[in-house]
Amino acid sequence: MLEVVDINCDLGEAFGRWRIGDTDDMSLMGLISSANIATGFHAGDPNLMDQTVRLAAEHGVEVGAHPGYNDLQGFGRRKINATAKELVNDIIYQVGALREFSRRHGVRLQHVKPHGALYMEMAVNPELAQIFVQYMRTAAPDAYVFCMGGSATHVAALESGQPAIREFYADRDYDDSGSIVFTRDAGRPDPAVIARKVVRACKDGKVKTVSGNDIAIQFESICFHSDTLGALDIAHQMRDALTAEGIRIAPVSEINSHKSMRGEQL
Template identity: 55%
Template sequence: MQKQVIDLNADMGESFGPWHLGDGNDPSIMPLLSSANIATGFHAGDPATMASSVALAKQFGVAVGAHPGYRDLVGFGRRTIQASVQELVQDAIYQIGALQAFLQLAGLRMQHVKPHGALYMAMAASEDLSLAFLQALQGLSPALAVYCMAGSATHLAAKQLGVRAICEFFADRDYDASGSIVFTRQMGRLCPTTVADKVMLACRQGLVDTVDGQRIPIAFDSICIHSDTPGALQLIRTTRNRLLEAGITIRAPQGQSAA
């Protein structure tokens, strides 16, 4: 059964000082989204970038989430960091609090938290880390949602604790037979039409093709296209247009429409 409403999210503000990520198209990408995951300083982002990203989201009515990662600016948060669960959760709280301050100044509320990169994948595989992370999230605000993969340890922990889970479909990543994304540190340029076709198959039939040639069911509430994927602006624009042409409303989970 075709989806009638879907969230479209991307990671925003992933620059640092004079260094700009990927195509540097955040001002052009932001108006196309319904939700933005803003980097919080450990894998990318700095105070000025967080402030400008929040301002862009407010300007275009885009819901905002924190995008905390490993303390790994050199590796862009995509390297595994050996640290205790307590340390990782404390690092995340620190980052979420930083973005929350900028949102408060802008008169906005935080919709969600989405872990970044290797932290996202570590949580997806670890019940202990996911439970500790989400318990801290509940302490900050019971209204906060978490973005995760359906069936992951994070998703299961969220259901156990009563945290709202927004399950993602990764339009610009490959899937394996288990339904998990194939983690990669570098992405090549993708065909916008192919990515849009992949999204439409998922939205219309709830299916995705895997790297080993299978077609498996996929459950999701939000479509993610990473802003650091080469050509991200055209990928997002093409996908968004296809969704709207199919009569699918693009709307943040909190109900704020961006269509």
């Protein structure tokens, strides 16, 4: 059973006057411990990045860069055919932008988490994962890589010594392989169902797949999405359910310290 867990959410995912979802970032910021902030390619712009980092700093929420494919129209959820080196250069460009806003507001870059289709491509593309992790080893050796456990990204991080955080997706379904099932329009999920799913994953290390089977799942952070309809209710019910079970919510730096005290490793 997990005694402490991080909650991360994708934030800053708008562009200019255009907004997505039914929940504003300010409402969610006080309910999470880590923020994945869009960096301009799939969503976000300089003013929004500045605003979102400032909000995170004010709420004591750790900041992470959330780079994606250069795909504003498709919200970064369409695969772009490019070489691994080209894609990592896109990531470097985006991480650099977010890191400067973090410096402006006196906060560190806690983590980098690729977005959407880029995240899923990296999970199964060892070359892309390795080049990405090589960049992290050079430019941000103490920053965490957020990824799925057992993915190519996770393997590359472990092999290189880059700290990694495994995620559990609260508002996404899983298949029997442990991969996320992509749904273009997920509708409005039931927050109570999600809360029960999260508590079970934390207590029993299991999640039910779309085919009805149970699979084992290991993670340090729970992810949900600000563009999921009802995101605010989801956040409240998850937190309340976890707290009721005695599971503490904390950023990954505290989780790392907790594991170290118990002789465990991330």
